[in-house]
Amino acid sequence: MKIVVIGGTGLIGSRLVTNLSEHGHEAVAAAPSTGVNALTGEGLADVVAGASVVVDVSNSPSFEDGPVMEFFETSTRNLLAAEAAAGVGHHVALSVVGADQLPDSGYLRAKTAQHKLIESSSIPFTIVQATQFFEFVRGIADTGTEDGTFRVAPVSFQPIAGEDVSRLVGRAAVAAPANGRVEIGGPERFPMDEFFRTALAAWNDQREVVTDPHARYFGTELSERSLVPGDDATLGEIRYRDWQGRS
Template sequence: MKITVAGATGVVGTRLSEIIRQSGHQVSAASLSLGVDTVSGKGLEAALAGTEVIVDVTNAASFGDSAALDFFRASTKNLLAAAAEAGVRHYLALSVVGTPSLVESDYFRAKMVQENLIRASNRPYTLLRSTQFYEFISGLIDTGADGDVFRLSPAFMRPVAAGDVAALLAELSVGAPLNDIVEIGGPDQFGIDEIARIYLAANEDERQVVTDPSASYFGVELTAGALLPGAGARVATEKLSDWLYQAMAD
């Protein structure tokens, strides 16, 4: 089977492409650095030729203003059009747990537009919503920077390893389209402030974390449970402590 990975050189795309190859399928790697521009459409026709499944793990370079919305609207429309032209039988895309509750944020509003475009396309699809990646915890902490401290919400989340998300995407890519949403979260639940303290301590960073229930999350004040997956979500296996140990060893 030929599977096109759009966003193949990103955090998830790199891992996903390798898993698919190891399982014996052909991967068409599509990314800007490889000459495929999903926003302009350049290179898409060639990348999708003969493709049965497309996995969309593209991401916007900017989270603010209209940049994310412009990216996801143009990229998703072009990918869907190219998928229709190529006769792709399954459009699988990565989204974010909590997206419908966070649309006051520019980024999450853009992700909602992406999801809606896919659902309205009449193409067989599956949407995988994931919680925050361990790999992006540093960036999450930085959003709360306030002088020499970090002001972060105690709202709960279940962060997950990008490798576990890639593994589930690979599994879904070779299955039948669900025309529905699947969720995945990590095995442990933490407050965002607690995650920050654990991460900073592991990196021997002595800066302090201040718990602030009004602290925003990418422009949104969080409500209880907004970042938690539903009861039927897949539970990933890699724990934050194990990921941190490996990250410190590398």
């Protein structure tokens, strides 16, 4: 089965292409570096020709409100149009747990707009909503740090390894379309402030971690369950401590 992976050279996409290929599929990595640009439409018609499934794990190069909305809306419209013309039978998109519950975040507003476009299209689909990746933990801390202090809300946090994300997105790609959303998360749940206090200590990072219920996360305040999946979520296998030890 031909499966095109948009964003197929990135963190998740490259692993996904490898996993699918190892299972006997014709997995095609599509990205600007391979001559395919979903934002401009360049190369889309050719790459999706003959594809049974298109998996979109691409991400915006900018998280600023205007550019990120433009990226997800335009690239998704272009992808869906190319897939409809080619007769693609399954569109899979990687998104974020809780995206539509946090409208103060420009990035998550853009992901919600992406969801709506996919759900209103004629193409069978699966939206895989993941919790935060282990690989982004340091970046979250960096983004939230001001004057040497990282303020973080004491809410639940359930990050997942990128390796697990790739495996579970691959599983969704070869399954029948859910025509809905499925959630994935890590195998462990932590208080977010305690998690980052422990993580920074393991990096010998001297930043102070301050518990603040009103701390903003990429522009939005969080509730207790904003960042964690529901009880029916599929969980990854890799624990953060084990991943950190390998990394």
